[in-house]
Amino acid sequence: MRVMAQMGMVMNLDKCIGCHTCSVTCKQTWTNRTGVEYVWFNNVETRPGLGFPRRYEDQEKWKGGWKLDRRGRLRLKAGGRAKKLLSIFANPNLPDMEDYYEPWTYDYDSLVSAPAGSDDFPVARPKSLVTGKDMSIQWSANWDDDLGGTTETGHEDPIVQKIGDKVKFEFEESFMFYLPRICEHCLNPACVASCPSGAMYKRAEDGIVLVDQDQCRGWRMCVSGCPYKKVYFNHTTGKAEKCTMCYPRLEVGQPTVCSETCVGRLRYLGLFLYDADRVAEAATVENEHDLMNAQKSILLDPHDPEVQRQALADGIAPDWLEAAKNSPVYELACKYNVALPLHPEYRTMPMVWYIPPLSPVVDALTETGHDGEDIGNLFGAIEAMRIPIEYLAELFTAGDVEPVNDVLRKLAAMRAHMRNVNLGQPVDESIAEAVDMTVAEIESMHRLLAIAKYEDRYVIPPAYEAAANSLLDELPGCSVSFDSEPGDRGVQGDAPIPVTIESFHLTKQRLEAESYEDLDYKQ
Amino acid sequence: MSGLDIFLFGVFPYICLTSFVVGHIWRWKHDKFGWTARSSEWYERRTLRWASPMFHFGLLGVIVGHFVGLVIPQTWTEALGIHENVYHAFALIGGLAAGLVMLIGLVGLAVRRLKTPAIRLATTPNDKFMFAVLGVVIFLGLSVTVYWQLIEGGYNYRESVSIWFRSIFYFNPQISDIAAAPLLFQLHALSAMFLFLIWPYTRLVHVFSAPVFYLWRPYIVYRTRDAETEPGAALTPRGWEKSELPGQKTSKR
Numbered sequence: 001m002r003v004m005a006q007m008g009m010v011m012n013l014d015k016c017i018g019c020h021t022c023s024v025t026c027k028q029t030w031t032n033r034t035g036v037e038y039v040w041f042n043n044v045e046t047r048p049g050l051g052f053p054r055r056y057e058d059q060e061k062w063k064g065g066w067k068l069d070r071r072g073r074l075r076l077k078a079g080g081r082a083k084k085l086l087s088i089f090a091n092p093n094l095p096d097m098e099d100y101y102e103p104w105t106y107d108y109d110s111l112v113s114a115p116a117g118s119d120d121f122p123v124a125r126p127k128s129l130v131t132g133k134d135m136s137i138q139w140s141a142n143w144d145d146d147l148g149g150t151t152e153t154g155h156e157d158p159i160v161q162k163i164g165d166k167v168k169f170e171f172e173e174s175f176m177f178y179l180p181r182i183c184e185h186c187l188n189p190a191c192v193a194s195c196p197s198g199a200m201y202k203r204a205e206d207g208i209v210l211v212d213q214d215q216c217r218g219w220r221m222c223v224s225g226c227p228y229k230k231v232y233f234n235h236t237t238g239k240a241e242k243c244t245m246c247y248p249r250l251e252v253g254q255p256t257v258c259s260e261t262c263v264g265r266l267r268y269l270g271l272f273l274y275d276a277d278r279v280a281e282a283a284t285v286e287n288e289h290d291l292m293n294a295q296k297s298i299l300l301d302p303h304d305p306e307v308q309r310q311a312l313a314d315g316i317a318p319d320w321l322e323a324a325k326n327s328p329v330y331e332l333a334c335k336y337n338v339a340l341p342l343h344p345e346y347r348t349m350p351m352v353w354y355i356p357p358l359s360p361v362v363d364a365l366t367e368t369g370h371d372g373e374d375i376g377n378l379f380g381a382i383e384a385m386r387i388p389i390e391y392l393a394e395l396f397t398a399g400d401v402e403p404v405n406d407v408l409r410k411l412a413a414m415r416a417h418m419r420n421v422n423l424g425q426p427v428d429e430s431i432a433e434a435v436d437m438t439v440a441e442i443e444s445m446h447r448l449l450a451i452a453k454y455e456d457r458y459v460i461p462p463a464y465e466a467a468a469n470s471l472l473d474e475l476p477g478c479s480v481s482f483d484s485e486p487g488d489r490g491v492q493g494d495a496p497i498p499v500t501i502e503s504f505h506l507t508k509q510r511l512e513a514e515s516y517e518d519l520d521y522k523q
Numbered sequence: 524m525s526g527l528d529i530f531l532f533g534v535f536p537y538i539c540l541t542s543f544v545v546g547h548i549w550r551w552k553h554d555k556f557g558w559t560a561r562s563s564e565w566y567e568r569r570t571l572r573w574a575s576p577m578f579h580f581g582l583l584g585v586i587v588g589h590f591v592g593l594v595i596p597q598t599w600t601e602a603l604g605i606h607e608n609v610y611h612a613f614a615l616i617g618g619l620a621a622g623l624v625m626l627i628g629l630v631g632l633a634v635r636r637l638k639t640p641a642i643r644l645a646t647t648p649n650d651k652f653m654f655a656v657l658g659v660v661i662f663l664g665l666s667v668t669v670y671w672q673l674i675e676g677g678y679n680y681r682e683s684v685s686i687w688f689r690s691i692f693y694f695n696p697q698i699s700d701i702a703a704a705p706l707l708f709q710l711h712a713l714s715a716m717f718l719f720l721i722w723p724y725t726r727l728v729h730v731f732s733a734p735v736f737y738l739w740r741p742y743i744v745y746r747t748r749d750a751e752t753e754p755g756a757a758l759t760p761r762g763w764e765k766s767e768l769p770g771q772k773t774s775k776r
C-alpha cells in the first residue's frame with residue numbers, strides 16, 4: 001500500500017440550474033486570452049445533448065482513454081508508444097475547429113460610431129476571432145443549451161444512440177438536466193500517458209494534473225488522449241492548456257473559482273486518500289460494470305488507523321490527514337455512496353464525482369399531478385422511469401442501472417424523510433431502512449447536501465506548508481496595491497484579475513497578514 | 524580557388540555551424556515557451572492528414588540519404604563490395620522516391636497554408652522567411668538530382684562534395700573539392716548552410732525535441748510541486764495576451 005492524496009470534487013446535479021456562472025467566471029480568470037477563446041476549462045452541458053466538443057463521448061471516433069487489449073492488458077485506445085510517434089505529424093484523432101466552434105466577438109464599435117441621424121439601424125456583426133472576418137455563427141460550446149434545437153440534433157447524442165433512440169425529444173415526453181464538467185484530474189490520466197514530451201504530470205501532493213508550458217512541444221496527443229476532451233490546444237502559442245483545479249487558489253486555502261462562484265452551491269472540494277499501488281489493477285478490471293466499485297476500492301478510509309499510519313509513513317502531512325478525515329467528497333462517494341464517477345468505462349479513474357439528479361423523476365411526478373415527495377410515489381417512479389435512468393447509467397456507471405437506482409432511492413428517501421421532519425410529522429424509520437440507512441445518517445447527509453455550509457463544502461488542506469506564506473504574494477494577482485509597505489509588493493501588471501466578490505478584502509487581508517494562520521479565509 | 528570560394532566554403536560553414544549550436548543553446552535557455560511545432564491541425568485537418576506525414580516521412584528518407592551520401596566515405600561502401608554503379612542506382616531511385624514524396628507533401632502543406640485564411644493569418648513573417656529558405660533548399664536539391672543524375676547521367680559527388688563536407692568537421696576544409704563541383708551542387712550546399720544558420724531562430728527547433736524518450740518513460744508522470752516558482756511577473760506573461768480581433772491589433776495593452 002502506498003498512500004497518496006488526491007484533491008477531488010463532487011457536484012450535486014439536482015442543484016444545478018444551468019446558469020453557466022461557473023463557466024464564465026472560470027473563463028474570465030483563466031482563458032480570456034488570445035488562442036484560447038474557444039476553450040472552456042469548465043463547461044455546462046444540457047443532457048441529452050451533444051456536449052463540448054460535439055460528440056466527444058463517441059470514443060470509437062475520438063479514441064480517447066484506455067481500453068483492454070485481447071489479452072486483458074490496459075492500453076491507450078489510440079494506440080501505443082510507437083503508433084503515437086508514427087502519427088505525430090498529423091494526429092488522426094484530433095478534434096478541430098469545426099468540432100469545437102469558431103470563436104467570435106461582435107463589432108460593437110459600429111454601434112457607437114454609427115453616424116447620427118442615419119436611416120440604417122447599426123448592427124454589431126459577429127467577427128471571427130480566428131480570421132477577423134465577418135462570419136456566420138453555426139455552433140458554440142452550448143448551442144443545444146436547455147434542449148435548444150434538440151429535435152434536430154438530439155439523436156446525435158452518443159448516449160441517446162447507445163440506448164437505442166428511446167429518448168424522446170417531444171416537449172411533453174422529454175427530460176433534461178445539466179452536467180457541469182471540468183478536468184477530472186484522473187488517477188490514471190490518459191492525457192499524461194499520451195504526452196510524448198513528458199510535459200504533463202500529476203502533482204504528487206494533491207494529484208492535480210498539469211501541463212508544463214516550458215516542456216510542452218505542441219505534439220497535441222494529450223488533446224486526443226483525454227476521453228473527456230479537457231485538454232485544449234492553444235492555437236496561438238501552440239501548446240496544450242487545461243483546467244488547473246485553480247491550484248494557485250487551493251494553495252492559499254480558497255476553493256476553485258467554479259466552486260466559489262457556483263450559484264447552486266453544489267460543488268464540494270476535499271481530499272481522497274488512495275492506494276497508488278493498486279490504480280493500474282483497478283483500471284484493468286474486465287467487466288465495465290465493476291469499474292466503479294474497483295475505483296472506490298482503492299480509495300482508502302482516512303479513519304482506518306492502519307491507513308493513517310501508512311499515510312504518515314508515506315509523507316502525508318498530519319494536517320492533510322486531518323483534512324482527509326473531514327473530506328466531504330470522501331463522505332459522499334464512499335460513506336453515503338451517492339456520488340458516481342463520470343464515464344468510468346474510460347478507465348482513467350476520474351476524480352470529479354456526480355450525484356445524479358432526482359429532479360427528472362420528481363418533475364415527471366408533479367406534472368402528472370402526483371405528490372413528488374411521497375416516498376411510495378418516488379420509489380415507484382424510479383422503477384418506472386426507465387429512460388432517464390438508463391441515460392444516467394450510461395453517464396455514470398457504464399450502463400449499470402442498479403447503482404443509479406440505489407442513489408436515486410436514497411435521495412428520494414432523504415426528500416420524503418425531511419418533508420416529514422419539516423412538517424412536524426412523526427418520524428417514519430421505515431423510510432430510512434428502505435434504503436439501508438439510519439435516520440441519523442439521512443439527516444447528516446441532508447445537512448451536507450441541502451444545508452451545505454461553506455466550510456462543510458470546501459475542506460481544503462491548510463497551507464501547502466512552508467511555501468504558503470511566500471505564495472500569498474504570488475497568487476495571480478489583484479492589480480490593486482495596498483501601500484502599507486510601499487514598493488514591497490505592488491501592481492502585478494496585466495496578470496489575470498481575480499473574479500471573486502470577496503477578493504478585495506481577501507487580497508487586502510492576505511497582503512497584510514503576517515502568516516497563513518492570520519487569515520480567516522473561510523469568511 | 525578564389526577568395527570568394529574560401530569565404531563561402533571555408534568560413535561560412537563555421538559561421539553557420541556556430542549559429543546553429545549557439546543559437547539552439549540560447550533559444551533553449553531563453554525561450555522554452557516558444558519551442559513548439561506550432562501545429563495548425565486545429566484550423567484544418569483534411570489536407571494536413573496526408574500532406575504532413577508525406578512531407579515528414581519523405582524528408583526523413585532524404586535525411587538518411589544525405590547521411591549515407593555525405594558522411595559514409597566511398598571507400599567504405601566499396602570495401603563492403605558495393606560498386607559505385609550499384610550505389611548510384613540505389614541512391615537515385617531512393618533519393619528520387621523520397622524526394623518526390625516530400626515534394627508532394629510540401630506542395631500540399633503550402634497550398635493549404637495559402638488557401639486557409641486561419642492558417643495564413645497564423646503564419647508569422649519568421650515562418651514565411653523559413654518556408655522560403657526551406658523551399659529553395661529543397662528545390663535546388665531536387666534540381667541537382669534531376670539535372671545531374673537523371674539528365675546528365677550521373678555525377679559522383681562522393682569524390683568532391685562529400686569530401687569537403689566531412690573535412691569541415693575535421694576543421695580542415697577541402698575548399699578546392701567543392702569549388703570544382705558543378706554550380707548547382709554549390710548552390711544547394713550554400714542554401715542548406717543558410718538554412719542551418721537561421722534554424723534555431725525559426726519553428727524548425729521542433730526537430731530537436733523529437734520525443735523519442737517516450738518509447739521508454741513510464742506512462743504516468745508524477746512531479747512534486749515546485750516551491751520556488753518565480754516571483755510575480757511584472758509584465759504580461761507570454762500567452763496571457765488579451766483577445767483581440769486577428770489582423771487588427773491596434774492597442775498595445
Ligand code: HEM
Nearest residue numbers: 088089090219560561562563564575579582632636730733
Ligand atoms: C523527426 C522529427 C520531427 C517531428 C517529430 C516533427 C513534427 C512536426 C509536427 C507535429 C508538425 C506540426 C504539424 C501540424 O500542423 O499539425 C510539424 C510541422 C512542420 N515541420 Fe516537422 N517534425 C520533424 C522533423 C522536421 C524536419 C527535419 C523539418 C525540416 C527541416 C521539419 C519541417 C516542418 C515544417 C516546415 C512544418 C510546418 C508544416 C506546415 O504546417 O505547413 N520537420 N513537424
Ligand code: SF4
Nearest residue numbers: 183184186190191226
Ligand atoms: S479528464 Fe483531465 S486528467 Fe483525466 S485524462 Fe482528461 S485531461 Fe487528463
Ligand code: SF4
Nearest residue numbers: 016019020022262264
Ligand atoms: S454555477 Fe453552479 S448552478 Fe450555475 S451552471 Fe455552474 S454548476 Fe450549475
